[in-house]
Amino acid sequence: MARKWKAVVIGAGGSQAQAMLRALARGGATQSWLAIDRAWRPETKDAAEAMGFVIQQMDALADPGQLDELLSHTDLVVNMAGPYYRTGTAILDRAIANRTNYLDISDDADVTIPMLTRNAAAEAAGISALIGMGSSPGTTNILIRAAVDKLGPADDVDIYWTVDLADMTNAAVRHFWHCFNLVDPDGSTHDVAGWDQLEFRDIDFPDPVGRQRLVRLAHPEPITVPRYLPVKxxxxxxxxxxxxxxxxxxxxxxxxxxxxxxxxxxxxxxxxFLHYRDQRAGAARIGSGLVIDIHTNGNGLRFASGSDGGMDDSTGIPAAVGAILLMQGRIDRKGVFPPEIVSPKDFFSVLRDVSVGGGGLTLSTLANGMAGERMRIRDLLA
Structure with a gap:
């Protein structure tokens, strides 16, 4: 018997979830979607209803029985309620128990391996659980896969990103701090290191961002990329x-x-920290940037982007793409898996339907660690 809902979005009132809902609306995928949040703000509730989503106020994590009842009536649950080191396995386990497909935008490295260990249980339940389907991880993993599909095996992948202070919400601050707890490939975690023990790199991003100082941080990609792609x-x-x-x-x-x-x-x-952010509200905006080098001894490919836009669309739109691909059956793998398994061709096909356009992502060859000849991303997908 068909379930009542095609999908339920938990944490639908958050900024990145709202960006996902807007993307789904652009793609015409709102019918039989339920958007729930524990504390809707009037403006986000009105916006979601105007887009055609059914709205409900509920704390989905407060009562396991209530969560089971909800998931038993939906084909797909989209978990947009972080932090994922608290909510990820909790909601995934209930999705598996209720044979409900699952998607999230988890960017917490320490929960990545525990979530992947649910693979056999998800396979046995006959569900697909796509974790980390945001910007980074998410789009980053798919770009890396597109590159190695073209290049063949690579020794190294280096991911560099920077975010404008103005974009740091309460949830974003908590996640950023959590990233200072470095995570080993086996899942072991560490205390936040002292300043002298941090590892820094200075990276040039495309305009308008420019040169920025970065620090090594915990993220899912260093765990999943070598596990799922031919990368050392x-x-x-x-x-x-x-x-x-x-x-x-x-x-x-x-x-x-x-x-x-x-x-x-x-x-x-x-x-x-948020008080500090607000005190600088009148400061000039720098923007956000991303550089991904896929290479062996400095030779390979580089993706790069710089934008004065925020994080909401860059995270929410890929989540919408992943949800659509799951509902269309274009991701038919069962189990728990990261975005490396998503077909780059399928991803960019749906992205064109739900994106706001722009983005400024470029692709170039990489020779001795330096960007060279420009290439077209579509050439990787041919």
Whole structure:
């Protein structure tokens, strides 16, 4: 018997979830979708209803029985409620128990392996669970796959990103700090390191972003890329701009490290950081940037982008693409898996239908670590 809902979105009132809903509406995929949030703001509730989504206020995580009832009536659950090191396995386990397909935008490295260990249970339940289907991870993994599909095996993948301080929401701050807890390939986690123990790189991003200082951070791609693609090593370096925001962010992350303080200082530290952000509200915006090098000894391919846009669309739109591909049956693999298994050709095909356009992503050859001849991304998909 057909289930009542095609999909249920948990945490639908968040900024990145709202961007996903807008993308789904552009693609005409709103019918029989239920959007729930524990505390809707009037403006986001009105916007979601205007797009054609059914709205409900509910704390889906407060009552496991209520969550089971919800998932038993839907084909797909989209988990947009972080932090994923708290919600990821909790909702995934209930999705498996109710034979409901699953998607999230998890960017927490420490929960990646625990979620992947549910693969056999998800396979047995006959469901598809796509984790980390946002911008990074998400689009990054798919671009890397497109590159190695063209190049063949590569020794290294280096991912570099920077985010404008103005885009740091409460949830984004908590995730950024969590990334300072480095995660080993086997899943072991570490305390936030002291300043002298951090590993830095200075990276040139396309305009308008320019040169930015980054630090090695925990992210899912260094765990999943070598597991699912013919790549030996992957690294992730990220940061906030301007540089003083990176320094301030590390300082408070170090003071409030949840591994050491058991979360006792986190809320107060987040409030202090957001106060710092708001005090700089009139400062010039730098924007966000991404560089991905796929190479062996510095020779390979480079993706690069720079934008004055925010994180919401860049994360929410890929999630919409992943949801559409799951519902269309174009992702038919069963189990739990990261975005590396998504066909780049299918991804970009749906992306054209739901994107706002633009983005400014470029592709070039990489020779001795330097960008060379420009290429067309569509040539990778031929």
């Amino acid at each position: 090593r992957a690294s992730n370096f990220g940061g906030l701009n301007p540089e003083e925001a990176l320094i301030t962010g590390w300082c408070l992350a170090h003071i409030a490290d949840e591994r050491r303080t058991k979360g006792k200082l986190t809320d107060a530290a987040v409030d202090l």
